[in-house]
Amino acid sequence: MASALTDKLSRLVKEMRGQARITESNVQDMLREVRMALLEADVALPVVRDFIARVKEKALGQEVLGSLKPGQALVGIVHRELAATMGEGVSDLNLATQPPAVILMAGLQGAGKTTTTAKIAKYLIEKRKKKVLTVSGDVYRPAAIEQLKTVTRQAGAEWFPSSPEQKPLEIARAALDYAKKHYFDVLLVDTAGRLAIDEALMQEIKELHAALQPVETLFVVDAMQGQDAINTARAFKEALPLTGIVLTKLDGDARGGAALSVRQITGAPIKFAGVSEKIDGLEVFDAERHAGRVLG
Numbered sequence: 235m236a237s238a239l240t241d242k243l244s245r246l247v248k249e250m251r252g253q254a255r256i257t258e259s260n261v262q263d264m265l266r267e268v269r270m271a272l273l274e275a276d277v278a279l280p281v282v283r284d285f286i287a288r289v290k291e292k293a294l295g296q297e298v299l300g301s302l303k304p305g306q307a308l309v310g311i312v313h314r315e316l317a318a319t320m321g322e323g324v325s326d327l328n329l330a331t332q333p334p335a336v337i338l339m340a341g342l343q344g345a346g347k348t349t350t351t352a353k354i355a356k357y358l359i360e361k362r363k364k365k366v367l368t369v370s371g372d373v374y375r376p377a378a379i380e381q382l383k384t385v386t387r388q389a390g391a392e393w394f395p396s397s398p399e400q401k402p403l404e405i406a407r408a409a410l411d412y413a414k415k416h417y418f419d420v421l422l423v424d425t426a427g428r429l430a431i432d433e434a435l436m437q438e439i440k441e442l443h444a445a446l447q448p449v450e451t452l453f454v455v456d457a458m459q460g461q462d463a464i465n466t467a468r469a470f471k472e473a474l475p476l477t478g479i480v481l482t483k484l485d486g487d488a489r490g491g492a493a494l495s496v497r498q499i500t501g502a503p504i505k506f507a508g509v510s511e512k513i514d515g516l517e518v519f520d521a522e523r524h525a526g527r528v529l530g
C-alpha cells in the first residue's frame with residue numbers, strides 16, 4: 235500500500251514530466267514534502283531539520299537523481315534513514331549484573347510509568363523467567379501506590395509496600411534490601427512524575443538513581459505528547475543516564491513522530507512500545523515498522 239507521502243511525491247514527479255531528468259531543485263521540492271510529513275507526524279522541528287539534512291545528502295546521489303522512479307527512491311531513502319535513526323535491531327533489557335537488577339522508571343505523570351512497570355514485570359516473569367519485585371516511590375499520590383499494587387498483582391509479581399509518610403530514598407533502600415534478602419532477580423522502581431518538568435522532582439530521581447545504581451533507567455514517554463516530547467526528553471537526559479525508552483499509547487492515533495525526537499535527543503534505544511491500557515499491551519519496539527507509521 236502506497237503511503238500518503240509516496241502519493242504526494244509521485245504527483246510531484248508527474249508534474250516534472252517533460253523535463254529531461256530530475257534536478258536538484260526537484261529534489262528540494264520532494265524534501266519539502268518529506269519535511270511536512272514529519273512535522274505532521276509530530277517530529278520536533280530541530281530533529282526534522284537534522285534529519286532532512288542527512289536525507290538530502292543521500293538524495294542528491296545517483297539513487298534518486300538517476301532513478302526512473304525518483305519519488306519512490308526518495309521514500310525508500312527516507313524510510314531506511316528513519317528506521318536507522320530510531321534503532322538498529324532489537325534492544326532487550328539488560329539484566330547483566332549481580333541480582334537484584336534494578337530498573338528505574340522515569341517520566342512525566344500520566345506518561346504510563348505505573349502501567350509500564352507492571353507490563354515489564356509481566357514480560358520479565360513470562361519471557362525471561364525472572365522473580366520480580368515492584369515498589370512505588372510516588373509518595374505524593376497515595377492512589378499511585380495503590381495502582382501499582384493492583385497492576386503488580388495482575389502481572390503476577392510481588393509488590394513491596396510503601397506509604398506517603400516515607401521518603402522515596404528510604405522506600406527504595408528498604409525495597410532493595412528486601413529484594414536481596416529474598417533473592418529477587420529484578421526490582422522495578424516506579425517513581426513520582428509531575429505534569430511538567432519540576433526541579434525538585436528531578437533532584438529526587440537523581441538521588442534515587444545514585445542510591446540504587448540501576449542497570450536500566452527507562453524513560454517512559456507518551457507517543458501522543460508530540461512536539462513537547464523533545465523538551466521532556468532533554469530534561470530527563472540531563473538529569474539521568476538513560477539506558478532506554480518506552481514509547482506508550484501507540485495504540486492511539488498518534489503517528490508516533492515522538493519516537494524520532496526522543497531517540498535523537500537522548501541517544502538511548504527505544505526498547506518497548508505500549509500498545510494498550512492492559513497489562514499485556516507491551517511490544518518490543520520495531521523501528522522498521524514504526525518508520526512506516528511515521529511516514530503515514
Ligand code: GDP
Nearest residue numbers: 343344345346347348349482483508509510511
Ligand atoms: P503514570 O502517571 O506515568 O504512572 O501513568 P499511568 O501508568 O497511570 O498511565 C496513565 C494513563 O495512561 C492510564 O489511564 C493508563 O491506563 C494509560 N496508559 C498507559 N500506557 C498505555 C498504553 O500503552 N496505551 C493506552 N491506550 N493507554 C495507556
